Amino acid sequence: MSLIDGLLEYLRGDEKKSAAKAKERLQFVLVHKRDRRDVAPPDYLPALQEELLAVIAKYIPVDRSAMKVHLGKRDEYDEFDVLELNITLPETGRN
Amino acid sequence: MSKIIVVTSGKGGVGKTTTSANFSSGLALRGQKTVVIDFDVGLRNLDLIMGCERRVVYDIIDVINGEATLHQALIKDKNCEHLYILAASQTRDKDALNLEGVERILNELRESFDYIICDSPAGIESGAFMAMYFADHALVVTNPEVSSVRDSDRILGIMAAKSKRAVEGRAPIEEHLLITRYNPKRAEAEEMLKVEDIEDMLRIPLIGVIPESESVLFASNSGIPAIHQKSDVAEAYKDVVSRFIGEAVPMRFVSGKVGFLKRLFGDR
Numbered sequence: 001m002s003l004i005d006g007l008l009e010y011l012r013g014d015e016k017k018s019a020a021k022a023k024e025r026l027q028f029v030l031v032h033k034r035d036r037r038d039v040a041p042p043d044y045l046p047a048l049q050e051e052l053l054a055v056i057a058k059y060i061p062v063d064r065s066a067m068k069v070h071l072g073k074r075d076e077y078d079e080f081d082v083l084e085l086n087i088t089l090p091e092t093g094r095n
Numbered sequence: 096m097s098k099i100i101v102v103t104s105g106k107g108g109v110g111k112t113t114t115s116a117n118f119s120s121g122l123a124l125r126g127q128k129t130v131v132i133d134f135d136v137g138l139r140n141l142d143l144i145m146g147c148e149r150r151v152v153y154d155i156i157d158v159i160n161g162e163a164t165l166h167q168a169l170i171k172d173k174n175c176e177h178l179y180i181l182a183a184s185q186t187r188d189k190d191a192l193n194l195e196g197v198e199r200i201l202n203e204l205r206e207s208f209d210y211i212i213c214d215s216p217a218g219i220e221s222g223a224f225m226a227m228y229f230a231d232h233a234l235v236v237t238n239p240e241v242s243s244v245r246d247s248d249r250i251l252g253i254m255a256a257k258s259k260r261a262v263e264g265r266a267p268i269e270e271h272l273l274i275t276r277y278n279p280k281r282a283e284a285e286e287m288l289k290v291e292d293i294e295d296m297l298r299i300p301l302i303g304v305i306p307e308s309e310s311v312l313f314a315s316n317s318g319i320p321a322i323h324q325k326s327d328v329a330e331a332y333k334d335v336v337s338r339f340i341g342e343a344v345p346m347r348f349v350s351g352k353v354g355f356l357k358r359l360f361g362d363r
Contacts, residue, residue: 017285022241023292030248030296 045069052085062087097205100212101230101268103254105246107217109238110275113311115214116144116320117328118234121336123178124322127209130169132181132200134226135216136192139183145172146318147180156184159196165203174323179208192225201229219253228259232269232339235299238276239288247272247297271302273335278307279351290349303335306348 133141153163215226
């Protein structure tokens with residue numbers, strides 16, 4: 001930030017408006033929110049599964065039921081979401 | 096059927112004991128038989144806030160150890176007809192509390208009280224765990240400040256995973272967000288997180304907003320909970336009690352707009 005920007009911000013009184021910054025920073029550290037509220041899998045999951053299946057089917061003949069997509073946490077205190085993709089390849093599909 | 100309510104927050108100094116004192120007093124003023132228990136063993140303070148510190152003879156640990164009966168340890172509140180206080184021990188270490196003992200006390204209290212308020216210590220150690228373990232409801236006290244919001248989120252996660260209700264697979268603890276030390280003017284000036292921001296981040300229903308006020312220090316200095324005085328804080332806590340017992344009360348003290356008379360005569 002240049003001196004002029006800083007001065008303009010000071011004159012506008014923006015330097016005190018830190019609430020948005022607080023909110024933005026909190027969004028990254030709140031870990032339990034999804035556990036409690038969004039118990040249902042995210043709504044993009046079926047579409048994601050379809051598209052992944054389509055891509056894989058281009059190369060390997062796999063059945064729809066042979067693929068499972070799961071989004072979750074390893075345990076309740078885990079801070080990271082894990083996207084699990086489990087595909088059972090048919091015997092004949094291997095080269 | 097009596098209800099067990101934990102007042103919790105994770106973070107210290109956000110207003111748990113102030114809330115426990117005012118919420119339990121408010122319920123008692125509405126004619127509900129209420130008992131408030133201090134779970135902060137080693138650092139008891141509820142007795143001071145309730146103004147009964149000189150009447151503490153026996154405490155929760157004495158009852159757990161069988162050195163006193165519950166009847167002997169319960170202190171009748173001086174301001175409310177239907178309110179009793181169970182003090183925490185000041186001298187013993189926090190490990191003196193145990194789940195079996197706490198359960199025995201709560202079961203005995205259930206027989207004669209409508210509401211049992213558990214004032215949790217700060218942190219996520221054994222005292223906080225004991226305070227929330229048997230709860231049916233939780234008042235999650237949160238300040239409009241990043242560390243408080245994060246700690247509330249953490250304690251919500253722990254309650255959802257570790258409470259008796261969770262362990263037994265029953266309906267979860269009913270959670271209520273209580274925002275304290277709120278300054279609507281600063282929130283409107285975007286200097287402070289807004290009520291909606293905190294609701295949006297913690298995703299639990301809001302039960303009330305307590306404005307930042309000098310009357311809280313006045314109340315603790317005097318040993319008389321703020322709800323007994325004339326102030327915004329008293330009104331806000333009365334609203335919380337009304338909402339808790341199922342009355343529809345519009346949210347107050349969330350806007351920075353000051354009425355004409357108030358502007359003329361000042362905030363106090």
